[in-house]
Amino acid sequence: MAGSLVIRLRLALGFIQYAMNLLWEVDRGKKSPVSPVAIEIIYTAYFYPLYMGEVAEMLGVSRSTATDHIDYLEREGYVRREPDPEDRRRIRVVTTDKAGEWILSIEERLFGYIESCLSNMTEEEQEEFATLCTRFTGVFDNRTFGEAVSQMKTKRDDFCAPLLKRRRGRLLRLEETADERYPPVADKYTLRRNKMMFKERIPETEEGIQDIFTVEIYDMMQRNLRDEGHLPAGEYIKAGIASGEALEIGPGPGYTGLEWLKVTENARLTGVEISPEMIRVAEKNAADYGLSGRVKYVEGNAMCIPLDDNIFDAVFSNGSMHEWEDPVAVFNEVARVLKSGGVFCITDLRRDLSEEVFGYMYNACSPEEIRPGFKTSVMAAYTPGELEELLEGSELSGWKVIGHPYGLVITGKKEK
Secondary structure (H helix, E strand, O other): OOOOHHHHHHHHHHHHHHHHHHHOOOHHHOOOOOOHHHHHHHHHHHHOOOEHHHHHHHHOOOHHHHHHHHHHHHHOOOEEEEEOOOOOOOEEEEEOHHHHHHHHHHHHHHHHHHHHHHOOOOHHHHHHHHHHHHHHHOOEOOEOHHHHHHHHHHOHHHOOOOOOOEEOOEEOOHHHHHHHHOOOOOOHHHHHHOOEOOOOOOOOOOOOOOOHHHHHHHHHHHHHHHHOOOOOHHHHHHOOOOOEEEEEEOOOOOHHHHHHHHOOOOEEEEEEEOOHHHHHHHHHHHHHHOOHHHEEEEEOOHHHOOOOOOOEEEEEEEOOHHHOOOHHHHHHHHHHHEEEEEEEEEEEOEOOOEHHHHHHHHHHOOOHHHHHHHHHHHHHOEOHHHHHHHHHOOOOOOEEEEEEOOEEEEEEEOOO
């Protein structure tokens, strides 16, 4: 994995946090039945004796706040108060069967997740991983999880790597400050995984997909990507494209634009497509979505968009840029049809995929008949540096090129 040791660990731990969100059922807007503070109380009381006088100190809150938390958990049926049999002046917090069932259901998913991940390792690697994790966290047989968390709380201000930085009045993004603070480590493992698949760009087509059979296969592939949640409609929303008149360049069978359109309100979409067969399929798909009244498709070449100046609030495109005969001409057209302040977001493959990422994406292509086309598309795609050079020679302003392991994004706002 490319990057410094700290970056690699941060990414790994970030993924674990995401997995934990799935386990705690707080993903996709779901709300956990108990708060993080309540979880700490339930787990502590489940595994260790916990007394009312200790809750406030454990949580670092006032006694009245600690009592409020216990009152809530008692009302919800997760805990009950009981006098200690050996000292009835001390009140112990005891978990109920409801709390026990909740903990066991969470632990079932957690243990299942760990078992699934460990299955990718040899027995020796599993043992080494377990040893390294205990050293990294400081949690082992003679030092409990509670003790480790308590120490982390007392030293939380010491665990700070300064990442808030501004440059010319702009707050830098995390990846910018992290890249400066943690330079990549070029070890053999990193170099092997980051080896570029195709150094020389080989153009694929300048006429789009015209024949009926290939159009149908491409439609199936795009439908599969939609069903698996891989189309970037959500990225366009994040980029600020959420309403108004939008233009999609190279919509193909239309799924990306239609997925975007169905989650927007009072938005309309125009698609410019070079292939009449693709337009036929896109119009059918729009009818299936029930969105024919909000979208229209126009036959044309993106190098000379057959539409007026300054009429769109946004422009987006997915997976067609590598087919553009003259990308600079298309960027100029984007600048022409966009209103001042209009937003654009163009996503596509990248040619400098690592061998591992290319192999994963190639094998994931469905139906299999589309795989040769995926390979030629990657060979026709650009690298981040090539795109920046092309954009610098265009009339499009306010752009930024973002590279992901699996593709590229050009995003920004027309400045004038």
